[in-house]
Amino acid sequence: MKIGQLLGPLLLPLGIATFGLQLIFAYFRPDSPVIPGLGLAGLFAFWLGAFLFMLHTLSWRWRTPASLLRWNAILIPIGIANFLLWGIVILVVGEKYPRLFSLAHNAIDTVCALQAALHFAIAGHLFLIRPLPIKSSILIGFYIGSALILTLHLILPEEGSYLTPLIWIGLLPILYYSQWLAEVAAEEVPQATLLIALSLIGLFLEWEVLPDLLFTEFSDFLETIHPLLAAGIFLHGGWLLVPLLLRITQTSIGNRDPYALLTDFLARQQRATTIQSILENTISTLSRLSGVAHAYIQLKASLEDTYIASSLPEGNIREGIRQLLQNHSGTDAYIQEIPNLRNRHSAFPETTALLIQRPVARLYGPLLHQALQIAILAQDTTGFEEKDIQLILTLTEQTALFLENLERKIYHDQLVTARKEADLLRQTREALMPPPIPILDKVEVDVLFEQYDRTIGGDYYQVYAYPDEKIDFWISDNSGTGIAAAYQMAQTRGALNTLWTRGLGPEEFLLELNDALYRIFPRGHFLAATLLRFDLRKQEYTLLRAGNPEVFYWTPAMKQPEVLRPSGIALGISNASKISRIITAEKGKLVPGTTFICFSDGFSEATNSQGERLGSDRLLHIIQAHIHRPTHEISSYILEAVRQFTGSTSLGDDGTLMIVRYTGK
Amino acid sequence: MQVEVQPGMNGHFTVKLSGELDALTAPRLYEKLTQLVQQNPGIQKITLHCSGLTYLSSAGAGILLMSMDNFTPKGISLELTQVQPEVYNVLDMLGLTKLMTITHA
Numbered sequence: 001m002k003i004g005q006l007l008g009p010l011l012l013p014l015g016i017a018t019f020g021l022q023l024i025f026a027y028f029r030p031d032s033p034v035i036p037g038l039g040l041a042g043l044f045a046f047w048l049g050a051f052l053f054m055l056h057t058l059s060w061r062w063r064t065p066a067s068l069l070r071w072n073a074i075l076i077p078i079g080i081a082n083f084l085l086w087g088i089v090i091l092v093v094g095e096k097y098p099r100l101f102s103l104a105h106n107a108i109d110t111v112c113a114l115q116a117a118l119h120f121a122i123a124g125h126l127f128l129i130r131p132l133p134i135k136s137s138i139l140i141g142f143y144i145g146s147a148l149i150l151t152l153h154l155i156l157p158e159e160g161s162y163l164t165p166l167i168w169i170g171l172l173p174i175l176y177y178s179q180w181l182a183e184v185a186a187e188e189v190p191q192a193t194l195l196i197a198l199s200l201i202g203l204f205l206e207w208e209v210l211p212d213l214l215f216t217e218f219s220d221f222l223e224t225i226h227p228l229l230a231a232g233i234f235l236h237g238g239w240l241l242v243p244l245l246l247r248i249t250q251t252s253i254g255n256r257d258p259y260a261l262l263t264d265f266l267a268r269q270q271r272a273t274t275i276q277s278i279l280e281n282t283i284s285t286l287s288r289l290s291g292v293a294h295a296y297i298q299l300k301a302s303l304e305d306t307y308i309a310s311s312l313p314e315g316n317i318r319e320g321i322r323q324l325l326q327n328h329s330g331t332d333a334y335i336q337e338i339p340n341l342r343n344r345h346s347a348f349p350e351t352t353a354l355l356i357q358r359p360v361a362r363l364y365g366p367l368l369h370q371a372l373q374i375a376i377l378a379q380d381t382t383g384f385e386e387k388d389i390q391l392i393l394t395l396t397e398q399t400a401l402f403l404e405n406l407e408r409k410i411y412h413d414q415l416v417t418a419r420k421e422a423d424l425l426r427q428t429r430e431a432l433m434p435p436p437i438p439i440l441d442k443v444e445v446d447v448l449f450e451q452y453d454r455t456i457g458g459d460y461y462q463v464y465a466y467p468d469e470k471i472d473f474w475i476s477d478n479s480g481t482g483i484a485a486a487y488q489m490a491q492t493r494g495a496l497n498t499l500w501t502r503g504l505g506p507e508e509f510l511l512e513l514n515d516a517l518y519r520i521f522p523r524g525h526f527l528a529a530t531l532l533r534f535d536l537r538k539q540e541y542t543l544l545r546a547g548n549p550e551v552f553y554w555t556p557a558m559k560q561p562e563v564l565r566p567s568g569i570a571l572g573i574s575n576a577s578k579i580s581r582i583i584t585a586e587k588g589k590l591v592p593g594t595t596f597i598c599f600s601d602g603f604s605e606a607t608n609s610q611g612e613r614l615g616s617d618r619l620l621h622i623i624q625a626h627i628h629r630p631t632h633e634i635s636s637y638i639l640e641a642v643r644q645f646t647g648s649t650s651l652g653d654d655g656t657l658m659i660v661r662y663t664g665k
Numbered sequence: 666m667q668v669e670v671q672p673g674m675n676g677h678f679t680v681k682l683s684g685e686l687d688a689l690t691a692p693r694l695y696e697k698l699t700q701l702v703q704q705n706p707g708i709q710k711i712t713l714h715c716s717g718l719t720y721l722s723s724a725g726a727g728i729l730l731m732s733m734d735n736f737t738p739k740g741i742s743l744e745l746t747q748v749q750p751e752v753y754n755v756l757d758m759l760g761l762t763k764l765m766t767i768t769h770a
Contacts, residue, residue: 479723524731528723528759547759569760573730582763601723601758613751 008052015046015117019110022221023103030102036154036221039106039113043225044147047117051124051143063125064385065180069195072122075115076202082111083206087214109221112207116225119203119232123174128382130179130291138177142170146228154224164227168234175238179290184239185246186257188387193243200236207233258391261285265395269402275299278406279309282399286376287311291388293351294377296321299360299403300331301370312377316347321375324355331359331371335393339383352383354392358400363411372400425483432490437463442536442664443471446631448639448657450602457654458485459600460493464500469536472500472509475656476529477548477600479570485654491520492527506533506542510571511580514546517572526570530598532660534590541662543586543596546571549604550616552623556593560624563616592664595631597623602655603638606646614645631659666690667717668697676709683717686725695728699735708741716747716770721755733765742766 022038029035054063062068086104093100124139146167153160175181184192207229211218218226265285272278279297286295296310296318312318324344328334336355341348354376359369374396378384384392429451437445440463451457458478465471474496478488495516499509510531517527528547535541543551547570554561566586569579599619606614619638626637638657666684673679678701686694702708713729733743744766748756753769756762 477723479727523734524727526723526727526730526759549758567760567763569763570726573760574764578764579760582760601755 004052005056008049008056011045011049012053015042015044015049018042018045019114022110023106026106027099027103030098035106036219036224039109039221040150040154040224042110043113043117046114047120048143050118050121054121054125063129063382064387065126065129065183065189065192068122068126069189069192069199072119073195073199073202075118076199076206079111079115080202080206080210083108083210083214087210090214105219106221109219112222112229113225116228116232120228123235126180127174127178129385130379132177135177138173142174145170146231150224150228153227157223167227167231171231171235171238174235175242178239178242181239181242182246185243193240196236196239200233200240203233203236261288261391262394266398269398272402272406275301275307275403275406276309278399278402279307282395283309283311285395286374286392289388289391291379291384292376293349293379296325296375297399298322298325298373299370300373317349320345320347321353324353325357325373325375328355328357328373331357331369333358337383341377349377352378354378354384354389356393356396358396360400360403361407363407372396372403428486432486432493434461438465440465440471442662443534444631444661444663445473446635446659448603448635448655450651450655458489459602459654459656460489461656461658462493462496466500466503471534471536472506473532473534473596473598473658473660474529475548475598475600475658476527477602477654477656479524479526479528488521488525488527492517506531506544507580507583507585510544510546510583511576514571514579515576518575521572526572528570528600532596532598534660534662536590539590541588541590541594541596544568544583546583549599549601552597552620554595554627555591557591561595561597561620561627563620590662590664592662594662595627596660597634597657598660599657600655602651602653603642603657605653606642606651606655608646614642618645631661634659666694668694670697670701676705676707677712678705678708678710679712679714681714681717685720685722686718686728687720687722688724691722691725691728695732698732702736702739702741710742710744711736713743713745714747715745715749715752718749718752721752723759726755726759726761729765730761744768
């Protein structure tokens with residue numbers, strides 16, 4: 001605890017006790033020479049005690065100019081009432097009762113002294129609004145100087161009277177450094193001028209007019225402190241005069257105009273396009289407020305992302321402030337004032353801090369709310385005035401609104417972009433859809449073509465009828481997913497339709513395609529395919545498998561379908577000379593009813609909610625039950641069974657299944 | 666998917682794979698393998714220990730191929746050991762068992 005904090009509560013009762021002693025002496029020993037001395041000692045003790053008590057005990061909310069001026073004005077009617085009360089006693093009692101007469105005189109003197117002490121204690125606090133180091137020196141100088149001059153005036157009235165004008169001169173620096181008067185000039189302190197004017201009139205009436213009306217002469221004590229009382233009147237006159245001068249010269253308004261400050265702030269925020277620039281604009285505006293030493297702002301956008309702007313350089317203080325804000329969990333709004341930051345940690349400056357948090361709504365992301373946190377350091381422990389806090393809260397609120405608007409704008413832009421992308425995907429998908437299956441003699445074909453989430457993918461199928469009664473049935477699956485796979489699928493489609501015009505044999509066809517894809521695919525990308533060729537004239541088939549799953553084969557003579565697994569390798573992985581040694585064709589005769597079921601891995605790897613895959617065996621089992629049916633019925637049963645297995649209408653991937661049956665007629 | 670690199674002797678490194686190697690995780694494996702090769706200039710052989718690998722997508726297979734294509738010219742061989750049947754079937758279907766050294770679990 002500081003000395004000042006102890007002295008206030010000690011000096012106040014000491015001053016009152018000294019005044020009490022003065023009154024006791026006045027009653028019992030009216031002629032005692034110690035009476036003025038006791039009064040003066042009481043004045044000094046009470047004055048200093050009141051000042052320190054207000055400094056350490058009263059909240060800063062009670063020390064705003066508006067509050068202090070109200071308290072200052074309230075003292076005056078009390079003083080006048082006291083003057084009139086004891087004045088009437090003096091007039092009525094006269095000198096018939098010397099003790100009561102002396103008591104009444106001294107009661108007036110004592111209350112005058114108490115009142116003057118309180119006026120100057122309040123004046124001290126008004127002076128210290130917007131503290132500067134020089135102000136403390138001026139105030140201490142004025143207090144000590146006044147005390148010395150008044151003491152001298154008491155001891156050597158004649159010599160002391162020469163020095164009393166120094167008290168009045170001491171008022172000049174006090175008036176000069178009273179920045180709060182600029183707020184009075186700007187009419188930012190409500191009713192200040194009226195209160196000062198009333199106080200001035202009241203004091204003049206009480207200390208200059210009433211004594212002349214009531215007494216023939218001043219008491220020794222009142223005579224001693226009269227220069228101080230006059231200084232009180234001059235001070236109030238100064239408080240009226242300075243704002244008037246400031247208003248004439250308009251020097252007070254300038255950069256302290258909150259309207260101009262807000263207009264500038266809003267204009268800059270309107271132009272801000274990022275979270276960071278919004279926060280930096282706020283910091284720059286907060287730093288311009290008088291009384292603000294530093295400002296720190298952060299937006300906790302998610303667990304990982306925190307945007308920070310600060311007028312504090314990197315270092316212990318900034319880290320400490322960040323920790324202080326971090327200590328508050330959640331995103332609820334709060335305002336907290338920390339009167340002396342040094343009490344929290346010795347690394348902090350001796351100043352007041354204001355912590356503010358305001359939730360900022362989110363439209364997407366891991367958290368529904370993000371927290372806008374602001375810490376503002378005052379220039380010292382005297383803290384912030386109410387109007388400063390109001391302005392800071394307005395700036396905080398506006399910052400949060402700009403952040404929310406920015407988020408809304410980004411979200412809207414993303415929606416527009418997503419819609420455009422979806423349109424583009426739909427158009428691309430339509431353009432990349434396989435061409436219709438040609439009308440074929442002696443062959444039935446049915447295809448299940450499932451595209452994951454109705455977007456584009458890497459699966460493709462086509463049936464190509466040569467002029468010489470040969471037909472190619474093609475299904476393929478590009479590695480990868482999404483637009484990249486679709487792009488490669490489009491390249492494959494181009495290559496396929498070029499090769500089909502050349503009338504190549506099936507093996508040669510696949511090797512040529514492989515070389516084309518090997519040249520154009522990025523490394524690590526490949527194509528899994530199945531090529532089934534029917535030669536209707538010769539009634540033969542050739543099956544080539546290049547990375548696609550096995551093919552099911554059935555003829556009416558068979559009880560159940562067979563699994564064909566000709567050796568193969570995905571295309572685009574290596575050059576033709578290598579893969580020609582791996583790819584082997586499966587050839588056979590076509591008899592009426594011969595059925596092939598080719599599929600991509602989207603079907604065999606369809607997964608249910610337990611993570612279990614359908615698998616080729618289960619697919620074969622489904623097919624086996626319906627293989628005697630027409631191809632379109634087989635495909636319907638397969639689709640239904642697969643959907644029952646997955647429990648969904650989607651395979652979870654692109655999938656193609658083609659059923660080809662040679663009918664022979 | 667988890668990738669654990671175990672340094673061995675004479676430029677032989679073992680990389681233990683577990684989980685699923687698909688389009689999401691494949692780039693991470695490729696990055697790890699490339700990093701391993703860059704940080705160990707004397708590397709001669711990388712064995713991918715696949716006993717914990719439960720799924721291989723076509724994108725995952727593509728990354729294995731790409732790694733092989735990149736490492737072979739540098740004299741680094743890539744082999745897969747302890748491959749589970751499900752994963753082996755995928756590699757076999759794609760024909761990669763004929764291009765790479767792959768052993769069953």
